[in-house]
Amino acid sequence: MNYWLIKSEPQVYSIEDLKRENTTIWDGVRNYQARNFLKQMQKGDLAFFYHSNCKPPGIVGLLEIVETNIIDPTQFEPKSPYFDAKSSINQPRWQTVKVQFKQIFPALICLNTLKNRFSPEELLVVKKGNRLSVVPVPENTAKMILNL
DNA sequence: GCCAACGTTGGC
DNA sequence: GCCAACGTTGGC
Secondary structure: OOEEEEEEOOOOOOHHHHHHHOEEEOOOOOOHHHHHHHHHOOOOOEEEEEEOOOOOOEEEEEEEEEEEEEEOHHHHOOOOOOOOOOOOOOOOOOEEEEEEEEEEEEEEEEHHHHHHHOOOOOOHHHOOOOOOOEEEEOHHHHHHHHOO
């Protein structure tokens, strides 16, 4: 079982949205490194939900990976902002996972707190300039976050 | 709004 | 394959 952290701008898709929908396909990732992490995810993995580009940014809750190796349907939708003309049905470029809501934390764990407690090695999201929207979280770090 | 830190594109 | 130009992310 592995732990991850996935980012979303709450004005685009928030943890409240996920709570309401219960499950969602995590579409729209168009970065190869992030996609490769999505490929590595396994059913039963847990991920922290991080709100980015908002005030204050931070971890707001937890979700579970419930289905893997899903072909991101938006890459084939010409009207979607995530449409990729260079992707083909036979060899889709973008794969993702289905996630399920687990919980909203009683208090947001803001980026400042995360920076104070963790080094960039322990938690990539505190690294300056990090823009990856999907990152792995080492087990020790994950357990510490869950105990905060 | 600014800008650092990327990733991508495309000419050569 | 190099690299300049450009676009995006996301904290501040």
